[in-house]
Amino acid sequence: MPVERHPISVSQLSELLGVEPSTFVAVERRLNQWFVVTEGRDMQTTGTFPQIHDNTKRGPKKGGKRGK
Numbered sequence: 685m686p687v688e689r690h691p692i693s694v695s696q697l698s699e700l701l702g703v704e705p706s707t708f709v710a711v712e713r714r715l716n717q718w719f720v721v722t723e724g725r726d727m728q729t730t731g732t733f734p735q736i737h738d739n740t741k742r743g744p745k746k747g748g749k750r751g752k
Contacts, residue, residue, distance in 0.1 A: 698705040701720050709721040 694708060695705045697711075698708040701708070701711075703720060703722050707722040707724075709723050712719045712721055
């Protein structure tokens with residue numbers, strides 16, 4: 685009997701597994717058991733990356749005249 689494979693989206697798979705799509709990470713098979721890997725609520729970092737820099741333009745420091 686031939687095996688058929690059909691692609692499904694992450695949201696479809698998460699719905700079948702009963703988990704939130706935003707917390708779903710993967711499905712793993714270890715030995716003879718299947719595991720659904722999810723991200724804990726406190727570990728979610730989507731969209732919360734800190735700014736690397738503040739994009740403000742800084743001019744040269746203004747100082748007094750020297751040596752005159």
